[in-house]
Amino acid sequence: MTNSRKSNRRQFFNSAGTGAAASLAGFALGSLPCFAAQATLVAAKKQRPLRLAMASYSLRKFNLDDALKITATVGLEAICLKSMHLPLESSDEEIAAAVAKVKAAGIVLYGGGVITMQNEEQVERAFEYAKAAGMTRIIGVPAPNMLPLVNDKVQQYDIAVCIHNHGPGDATYPTPDVAYERIKNLDPRVGLCHDVGHTTRAGKDPAAITRQCADRILDVHLKDVTEPTKEGHATPCGRGVIDLPALIQTFVEINYPGYLSFEYEEDPDNPLPGLAESVGYIRGIMDMLA
């Protein structure tokens, strides 16, 4: 146990126990199990070194209400909303209504995205949207020529932008180290969302990249993939090729300050079993580090 790991301990605040999950009987969910309430009782006792969240793209076939119920069922404390759960063109009133739903579920709305920022209008809209929703982070893909504007906006709004890497098919930001070179002289709130699956699919070691870019990683898309090539696709954490024990230890050692957000892209019609297995797997690793 290194000192850096110990100093990174945080209260694992599980606020999922609204009881809302027990009554759901919707499409492809069956009846959700009712352990969310008791999870609050017991999970709150545990000190874990990293905070876990949901990237709502995982739940893209569900509406916001059901997405929040699934998030609570797996006991995640926070969520980053993708546009199908909170459209970018929403009015302030619509945003306020969605924010109220997330809060009522006992979940922290920490970010939005992934949001494309190809022009000034998209950049400005992203910040207005995030501000209205009280988000601290925009997970985004700003075109390189938008980075000076993004740099101004993060200072104006005090909202971070986390550039998302999309792997071997992404000519601009395939891996975080490539994005890092473009932002290293900008405000520290211009950072990275490290998608560890896409880094692996690009043939790079996500733990090494995490160390290399440690000071700018402000969000993480956590997942496992079947192959370290562009053919690799999602699989529940622990079934794929990513050395997640080493990666989680790395996040602890760098005192990673943000959320590890599960983005589970497989089984969109019934993602709960794979998500639950993934969340359990990462908690098991964390409890070995405690």
Add this chain to the structure above:
Amino acid sequence: MTNSRKSNRRQFFNSAGTGAAASLAGFALGSLPCFAAQATLVAAKKQRPLRLAMASYSLRKFNLDDALKITATVGLEAICLKSMHLPLESSDEEIAAAVAKVKAAGIVLYGGGVITMQNEEQVERAFEYAKAAGMTRIIGVPAPNMLPLVNDKVQQYDIAVCIHNHGPGDATYPTPDVAYERIKNLDPRVGLCHDVGHTTRAGKDPAAITRQCADRILDVHLKDVTEPTKEGHATPCGRGVIDLPALIQTFVEINYPGYLSFEYEEDPDNPLPGLAESVGYIRGIMDMLA
């Protein structure tokens, strides 16, 4: 890393990939996700120190076909069938049909139970049933005055009997150490099924009891519970009070030869999310020991 841990490494043989899970759309299951097949591809690469199985009581609201599909979905390699999935009074033909279904799902049928053995007829039936099904273990609750007969039968059939402890409400076998005192001079194939949840509910440390009874533990019911009292009930592994990292390390250190069988008693109508989270949690712990 101790030598005993390393010497205990086994091939993690994941034989869940029959593809059967993908097409299920049944009661309370929604559409099962389709990662069982790819799990075979990738999980087979992993060396894990302990073998995981399903105690089919977890799936008591489902028929055998659906129980096998759920077992495959969470990637478990073996199963112990409770009587609702293979009635004790089954004919040899009925047993053969069930055995064929389990085999076709790529799953090992390693045991049956929990089976009550209150009289000679029940003891004899349990062994005939297990023999017909090719089981290597009977998980049972033999009355103390049946133990001499059980001792004869394990030698006659070369099938082990694992006495199941049922916690504070069980006057005969509340914890494995109590059962151990009754069997310690019998054939070594008269052993224990350590239900770590009931041991915890009885106020005892399941890791300490595992060490104390190490030479006779031949099966395990793995779970987590909410409280270390008789009021404690099931919760997904990692959400309760059992120190599962310490317990799993203990099973590795004693070179435990059997299966860790998930018995998840909560959410009988929709156990898959809690089971998946539990399986993931234990795999995460194991991968930290690898």
